[in-house]
Amino acid sequence: MLNLIISVVPILLLIWMMTKRNALPSHIALPVTATIIGALQLFYFGSDLTELSANIMAGILSAITPISIIAGAILLNRTIALSGAEAVIRRWLENISRNQVAQLMIIGWAFAFMIEGASGFGTPAAIAAPILVGLGFNPLQVAMLALVMNTVPVSFGAVGTPTWFGFANLGLTEAELLETGRNSALMHSIAAFIIPLLALRFVVSWQQIRRNLLFIQLSVLSCTIPYFLLAQWNYEFPALVGGAVGMSLSVLLAKMRVGLETSEDDHNRAAQEAIPFGQVLKAMSPTLMLIGILIVTRIQQLGIKAMLNDATPMLNIDLGFLGQFSVSQALIIQWSEIFGTSTAWSYKTLYVPALIPFFLVVLISIPVLGLSKKVVTQVFTETASRIRMPFIALVGALIMVKFMMMGGANSPIMTTGRAFSELMGTNWQYFASYLGALGAFFSGSATVSNLTFGGIQQTIAHTVDLPQTTxxxxxxVGGSMGNMVCINNIIAVSTILGIANKEGYIIKRTVVPMVLYGIIVAIASTFI
Incomplete structure (x- = not known):
């Protein structure tokens, strides 16, 4: 019991620090929490000082992945905004529909759904949220909407990575893995009738939602029906295909004003402000390039994904007591056996969506959009100024995660997970999703959550005689819904939108739909 209390108290302290009336900013609260957990590992759990140091180093280096993605997303966002392309896209979307709900569903739901299916890594919010802010929506409200909307497709995000890779070490047969995917898709699809409504409520009133409810549900179904159907025989493409179909149908429904509250003013102004197709295509070219590159580099069958993940050693350096340093054919940088421990760090230079596609697309877009040297300088200057504090916050978060996972089966995170299961027994299925959400809250990744807690969930299922695929x-699903409250994601979307010191405010509001999500899928699971 004492181990459980010691494991949980620092996290409760973190939540309190970030959500109290005069909340501490994340770049202070997270390093403080990491320091407390490090001290507990050293003086209570008796962890080795060398191992602790190795995890500190790995945590600092691990921050390079999210911060490079954030930097790439901001670079692209500032390029589109300062070139004038954002204004063209805004006018084009307004011509499709001036209805706020339609715009939020097309970009915040369907478009983000498709991007999640192609890439994951937090790119949906990075791409979709700035477009919505460009349409005149409040950045803080958009941040919360983006976090809540980007949950349903996540189990099949990045071409199914959370499913096929997240559960890869559990010894599941192909049939069991496919059944797990089917069940995930069904639960997500049921929750999708409610969750987008809660996301929309962050931005628009219940009256607007009610008056446009038919369009909302048609837009939801245009994504979830193909998503669910494809999940019956495949766990790689449901989100990608569902998002592409849903995006196309949502735009068509909006243009035809199906289920939308409209006014005569919509018809008149849209007709007067038609934008030439070539101008729209040029303004959309960075986003279209981004989507195209993501799809081509994420679909296993095309072979490029394997090339970008080629781990064949190209350079190996023995650093003595510091460990082993290597660079692969695909420029995967790896530092293993850090300080002589089993701790390791790696960075997939070509696969992490920072250089490819974000930075690459920015370089191509500079001449395509005709940016001057002065504007290019401004793009890079604004990006650099935005990522300083988030980098500190992410370092604190990732060191905290490393400390929480130290100790193997007796680590604080495993102790917390086991306590949940022992407390619930045969009622575990009503709470299983929250363990997945806890993993995503800590790690910032549904995939890592599945890797971390998949074994515990499987053991509990066998112990209390519940279907393991359910x-x-x-x-x-829990790892997906944990995206709403995941600190890394909140920092990322806040940084991209230029929101400062609102992480605690966001968590307090996004935790409500997350809890409801868990209730919905728990009830749904009883009928599977």
Whole structure:
């Protein structure tokens, strides 16, 4: 019991620091929490000082992945905004529909759904949220909407990575893995009738939602029906295909004003402000390039994904007591056996969506959009100024995660997970998704959550005689819904939108739909 209390108290302290009336900013609260957990590991759990140091180093280096993605997303966002392309896109979207709900569903729901299916890594919010802010929506409200909307497709995000890779070490047969995916898709699809409504409420009133409810549900179904159907025989493409179909149908429905509250003013102004197709295509070219590159580099069958993940050693350096340093054919940088421990760090230079596609697309867009040297300088200057404090916050978050996972089966995070399961027994399926959400809250990744807690969930299922594919599906859905409160994601979207010191405010509001999500899927699981 004491181990459980010691494990949980620092996290409760973190939540309190970030959500109290005069909340501490994340770049202070997270390093403080990491320091407390490090001290507990050293003086209470008896962790080795060398191992602790190795995890500190790995945590600092691990921040390079999210911060490079954030920097790439901001670069692209500032390029589109300062070139004038954002204004063209805004006018084009307004011509499709001036209805706020339609714009939020097309970009915040369907477009983000498709991007999640192609890439994951937090790119949906990075791409979709700035477009919505460009349409005149409040940045803080958009941040919360983006976090809540980007949950349903996540189990099949990045071409199914949370499912096929997240559960890869559990010894599942192909049939069991496919069944887990089917169950995940069904639970997500049921929750999708409610969750987008809660996301929209962050931005628009219940009256607007009610008056446009038919369009909202048609837009939801245009994504979830193909998503669910494809999940019956595949766990790689449901989100990608569902998002592409849903995006196309949502735009068509909006243009035809199906289920939307409209006014005569919409018809008149849209007709007067038609934008030439060539101008729209040029303004959309960075986003279209981004989507195209993401799809081509994420679909296994095309072979490029394997090339970008080629781990064949190209350079190996023995650093003595510091460990082993290597660079692969695909420029995967790896530092293993850090300080002589089993701790390791790696960075997939070509696969992490920072250089490819974000930075690459920015370089191509500079001449395509005709940016001057002065504007290019401004793009890079504004990006650099935005990522300083988030980098500190992410370092604190990732060191905290490393400390929480130290100790193997007796680590604080595993102790917390086991306590949940022992407390619930045969009622575990009603709470299984929250363990998945806890993993995503700590790690910032549904995939890492599945890797971390998949084994516990499988063991619990066997112990209390529950169907393992149902429990693993709940774990997968939980990892997805944990995106709403994940500190890394909140820092990322806040940084991209230029929001400062609102992480605690966001968590307090996004936790409500997350809890409801868990209730919905728990009820749904009883009928599977």
């Amino acid at each position: 429990i693993l599906a709940l774990q997968s």
